[in-house]
Amino acid sequence: MLRGRAFKFGDDISTDHIAPGRLAHLRSNLPELARHVLEDADVTFASRVKAGDFIVAGGNFGLGSSREHAPLIIKLAGVSAILAKSVARIFFRNAINLGLPVLICDTDRIDDGDELEIDLAAGAIVDRTNGKELAFDKIPPVMLAILNEGGLIPYIKKYGGFRL
Amino acid sequence: MAKTLAEKILSEKSQGDARSGDIVVAQVDLVFVQDTTGPLTIDEFRKLGFERLANPKKTFLFLDHAAPSPNHQLSSDHIKLRQFARQFGCRLYDVGDGVCHQVVAESLARPGDVIVGADSHTVTTGALGSLATGMGSSDVAVILGLGKTWFRVPETIRVVVSGDFKAGVSAKDLSLHLIGRLGADGATYKALEFGGDTVDRMSLSGRLTIANMAVEAGAKLGLLPSDEITRDYLASQGRAEHYRPLSPDAKASYEQRISIDAADLEPTVSRPHTVDNTAPARELKGIKIQQVFIGTCTSGRLEDLAVAADILRGKQHHRDTRLIVAPASRRVLLEAIAAGHIQTLAQAGAVILPPGCGPCLGLHQGVLGRGEACLSTANRNFKGRMGSPEAFIYLASPATAAATALTGEITDPREVL
Numbered sequence: 008m009l010r011g012r013a014f015k016f017g018d019d020i021s022t023d024h025i026a027p028g029r030l031a032h033l034r035s036n037l038p039e040l041a042r043h044v045l046e047d048a049d050v051t052f053a054s055r056v057k058a059g060d061f062i063v064a065g066g067n068f069g070l071g072s073s074r075e076h077a078p079l080i081i082k083l084a085g086v087s088a089i090l091a092k093s094v095a096r097i098f099f100r101n102a103i104n105l106g107l108p109v110l111i112c113d114t115d116r117i118d119d120g121d122e123l124e125i126d127l128a129a130g131a132i133v134d135r136t137n138g139k140e141l142a143f144d145k146i147p148p149v150m151l152a153i154l155n156e157g158g159l160i161p162y163i164k165k166y167g168g169f170r171l
Numbered sequence: 172m173a174k175t176l177a178e179k180i181l182s183e184k185s186q187g188d189a190r191s192g193d194i195v196v197a198q199v200d201l202v203f204v205q206d207t208t209g210p211l212t213i214d215e216f217r218k219l220g221f222e223r224l225a226n227p228k229k230t231f232l233f234l235d236h237a238a239p240s241p242n243h244q245l246s247s248d249h250i251k252l253r254q255f256a257r258q259f260g261c262r263l264y265d266v267g268d269g270v271c272h273q274v275v276a277e278s279l280a281r282p283g284d285v286i287v288g289a290d291s292h293t294v295t296t297g298a299l300g301s302l303a304t305g306m307g308s309s310d311v312a313v314i315l316g317l318g319k320t321w322f323r324v325p326e327t328i329r330v331v332v333s334g335d336f337k338a339g340v341s342a343k344d345l346s347l348h349l350i351g352r353l354g355a356d357g358a359t360y361k362a363l364e365f366g367g368d369t370v371d372r373m374s375l376s377g378r379l380t381i382a383n384m385a386v387e388a389g390a391k392l393g394l395l396p397s398d399e400i401t402r403d404y405l406a407s408q409g410r411a412e413h414y415r416p417l418s419p420d421a422k423a424s425y426e427q428r429i430s431i432d433a434a435d436l437e438p439t440v441s442r443p444h445t446v447d448n449t450a451p452a453r454e455l456k457g458i459k460i461q462q463v464f465i466g467t468c469t470s471g472r473l474e475d476l477a478v479a480a481d482i483l484r485g486k487q488h489h490r491d492t493r494l495i496v497a498p499a500s501r502r503v504l505l506e507a508i509a510a511g512h513i514q515t516l517a518q519a520g521a522v523i524l525p526p527g528c529g530p531c532l533g534l535h536q537g538v539l540g541r542g543e544a545c546l547s548t549a550n551r552n553f554k555g556r557m558g559s560p561e562a563f564i565y566l567a568s569p570a571t572a573a574a575t576a577l578t579g580e581i582t583d584p585r586e587v588l
Contacts, residue, residue: 028532032244047555067356075307101307
């Protein structure tokens with residue numbers, strides 16, 4: 008069971024909002040880069056987010072670059088899952104490959120600061136603040152298998168290849 | 172059963188019958204990283220414990236995003252990539268060689284290849300009929316070691332373009348128009364497959380532009396057929412033997428079909444801060460621009476520089492608008508020197524940068540300050556992309572960029588032709 012607070016973001020949050028190119032020199036210094044996570048969307052986010060919290064975004068989250076540093080520093084900042092109306096393709100693969108769940112759901116039903124509980128296996132999100140329950144889309148089986156191993160690196164180390 | 176280009180190539184490379192919606196494991200023919208995604212890929216490759224590359228002759232490293240390096244941290248990343256190339260016996264293209272996608276188009280991509288790069292604009296060489304897409308460092312690290320990866324065979328949106336562009340209108344305007352119509356997530360997880368008589372006649376340079384921009388509609392692939400224009404291009408790059416014809420089956424099944432009459436298009440601009448926020452250039456007259464940037468894997472080829480040089484020949488850029496030009500590769504730079512374009516652009520007051528990505532991602536060489544506006548021929552205008560999050564980026568064609576450099580405000584190029 009995942010528990011934490013919701014940090015709301017709007018539509019089209021790009022990888023440049025999350026980990027901008029002007030900080031490319033910090034990509035080999037991930038703890039420092041993580042202090043700037045989502046800086047261009049909300050400068051206070053990095054200092055307020057706590058372990059277990061959730062990003063709750065609108066549509067097309069993570070559009071843009073293939074830089075895996077974007078989901079990586081979100082994970083390093085303590086975020087336990089990303090909830091969004093939709094997610095860009097490369098970001099989706101990258102997040103799952105790092106063992107960071109991305110859940111597609113109707114995020115309009117969650118307000119900023121709400122306390123959430125998420126049961127990944129049961130497919131249920133409970134908003135403790137407003138008492139609402141909402142479902143999320145099934146994660147495609149191949150991605151769920153990778154997520155269940157904690158990401159692509161542990162998955163490949165365990166199986167030596169892809170088992171579809 | 173009739174197949175789309177994506178289904179054809181993925182069937183061949185997975186040795187099966189790949190249909191949209193299927194998950195397949197496919198052989199990867201060519202894999203590459205660049206200097207801002209490569210270091211993490213190397214870390215993950217080492218974590219995986221691989222002792223060798225699956226295919227060292229088909230693995231490439233590019234130093235293009237920070238070329239040459241502007242600071243010691245990125246220099247350390249470059250050292251790491253050079254050492255990796257030496258240790259594992261793969262080729263590294265060093266600073267000055269050019270933007271990875273342009274070099275892949277010139278020297279490496281073959282029609283029908285599956286190409287994966289640790290860069291989202293890897294879709295660019297879909298222009299040669301390659302199944303080319305971007306992935307992150309973990310996926311690419313696994314491909315380095317195993318030589319294959321999994322794909323979801325995408326549904327395809329068929330885009331048919333017919334008729335002739337009007338003067339001042341080009342492939343870039345077609346792309347911006349299409350993305351404005353589809354939306355920035357209108358093709359997410361899907362392939363955009365281009366055809367029609369306009370595309371059949373289009374140069375490889377223009378084809379690379381429209382394949383490159385496919386990802387800005389969320390697409391996983393931007394695919395074009397491999398035909399006589401592809402054959403002539405490959406021959407011009409000294410690799411005629413890499414040609415094979417490739418086209419979708421006439422009765423292939425498409426999720427959606429979009430028809431565009433090229434004659435209806437006009438010079439188009441994407442406004443801040445999303446690529447789908449498009450408007451005709453003429454409606455944006457009066458917006459002052461402090462920097463014009465002509466270059467990148469989208470629009471930094473010889474044809475693009477020629478268009479800009481024609482507009483700027485014998486003239487000077489506006490005194491309040493700096494003009495920055497970066498050829499997409501060393502080959503483009505040399506050809507542009509030989510053709511006189513570099514001389515023309517420099518005489519018009521342009522700063523000529525080395526081949527590379529620099530300003531496009533705000534890394535160096537033209538970083539925007541607070542409140543500044545840039546009109547760029549690149550592919551992205553996200554908030555903060557070229558520097559300050561309080562700067563504004565407009566995207567347009569090389570013709571619109573050159574016209575804007577002359578007047579200091581967004582200008583429909585038909586006003587200066």
